[in-house]
Amino acid sequence: MTIPLVPLPQRCELTAAGLTLGPRLRVGVPSGDLLGLAETVAGLLTRLHGLAATAEVTGPRAEAADLLLRIGPVAAGAAAARGLDPWGRDDKADERYELRVGPNGGPNVGTNGCTNGGPNVGTDGGPNGGPNVGTDGGPNGGTVTAGSADGLFRGATTFAQLIRQDRTVPGVHVVDGPALRWRGLSLDVVRRFFPVAQVKRVIDLLALYKFNVLHLHLTDSQAWRLEIAGRPELTDERNWPNGDATRNGDGPQFYSAGDYRELVAYAAARFVTVVPEIDMPGHAQAAIRARPELAGTDEPAHPLLRYLDPRAGAAHDFAADVLGRLAELTPGAYLHVGGDEAFGMPHDLYAAFVARALELGRATGKRVVAWQESARSGALTSRDVAQCWVGDGDAFDADRARASAPAEHHPLIDIVAESFARTPEDAPAAVAAGAWVLASPSRVLYLDRRYAEDSTLDGQTARRTQVGMPHYTPRTTRELFGWRPGELAEIPEGARLAGVEAAIWCESVTGFDDLAFLLLPRLPGIAEKAWTPQATEWDDYRDRLGAHAGWWERLGWGGFYRSKELFS
Secondary structure, eight states, rough: OOOOSSSSSSSSBBOOOOOOOSEEEEESSSSGGGHHHHHHHHHHHHHOOOOOOEEEETTTTTGGEEEEEEEOOOOOOOOOBBBBBTTOOOGOOOOOOEEEEETOOOOOOSTTTTSSSSOSSSSTTTTTOOOOTTTTEEEEEEEEEEEHHHHHHHHHHHHHOOOOOOOOOOOOEEOOOOOOOOOEEEEEHHHHOOOOHHHHHHHHHHTTTTTTTEEEEEEEESBBBBTTOOOOGOOOOGOOOOTTTGGOOOOSSSSOHHHHHHHHHHHHTTEEEEEEEEEEEESSSSHHHHHHGGOSOOOOSSSOOOOOOOTTTTHHHHHHHHHHHHHHHHSSSSEEEEEEOTTTTHHHHHHHHHHHHHHHHHHHHOEEEGGGGGGTTTTTTTOOOOEEOOOOTOOOOOOHHHHOGGGHHHHHHHHHHHHHHTTGGGHHHHTTOOEEEEEHHHHHHBBTBBBBSSSSSSSHHHTTTTTTTTOOOOOOOGGGGGGOGOOOEEEOTOOEEEEEEEEHHHHHHHHHHHHHHTTTTHHHHHHHHHHHOOOOOOOHHHHHHHHHHHHHTTTOOTTTOOOOOHHH
């Protein structure tokens, strides 16, 4: 029997009997301070399974609920997480949980754990040979026990994935927790805007697969997507070079302060923290068109390569004001200050600006994240995070670019090539500075890469040559599953690995269906790599993931790619 859990738990054991749910499902918590959590879980169960799920305070009695969420000690057996907590709690963070489903006292019957032919993780206590922790069954229903609300929610999403179409739930005993603390997705809302309702769908998907970070790429050369008090010119579409080309639906094409707070709160209720990014000193054409004085007085190497000039007092004041106001809007622990691809910017100016941006970010009381090029500033510290994104084999190919670009862009290509020539030095420099390293190598974690395999739908097979970035080599879904966080060629030995973060860039995305096309079915595989410490095999993972397609449709992701590697 295949149990469709993704990511695969650390320890999972089948027990003698499960349960059958009625049309009404009660999610219980022992006290009122957890009622909001229970309501979020009930909402998820309703959307995924069509159940009339309700939340209630039941006290500690398990029999009063179909699913009880309670704070308490977790059975031994789940390894502690590594990396950096994105909520800023560091070693105090604990997402481990224990889930029991079935009648109290049921014997263990699962010899293959909760996989189909995978390694035995149920009868000998898991891959490390620990004790069998599933011999006393659980209540006549489901109970999640955890030391924190985070852990309770992670366990509840596991329970949600166990419910079958006939409303039966297999008897299991799960002891689980993440391999890595930081598990994220970077969403580009600049090249294609996504309204609040659509970003909430992204958050729902992240929560289902136990991600805990939504990195919002809010500004770039094409547009500026966040209202900043006192600076209405930034969100004026007339100042955006590609404003019309990036629209999505009617209405404002940016987030008001209220919109942003709504997204942050919605994510937090699902134990996802928002890390907002203001990209600078490059990728700043929209800001410079709104405020030309930010670029200083020097002529850029090319009109498309303008940057925020640290010698301009206006640029310093702008960075300080924007980061300060962003920090006020963001209750989370981190701000992202960009720092990538400042093409054509002299090194001394780049280093000066990034050093100042890092300092300004820290001055808000937040910790800072920046792209890997920021290591060239020499200003990273042990509390900062360098996000490494240039994948092995994805280096900039100047000859290929010249062959496809018009002659007037060739000088730009030479400048870009010069910057990329320095990328092999970035990650080692970040490690030498003692900074945390966040792994986002494009080779396996950039989901704007085109599919190499066909779809079961002819129309999707034809469309895969239009959606996704053409300069990346297409890869199959199976190829993008074939990596492990501790074995990434892009991360130097000795790095303090914060975690992993996928990214979806939207130059080729025309709407939400294109986003679904690129994210699914590949995103859950990244979740498994970030959450599950033991190695898992493609064939078993494919069998587990195949049952999830109906859930994607119910969550509003019907545009997903019907990969023949998964669905045939």
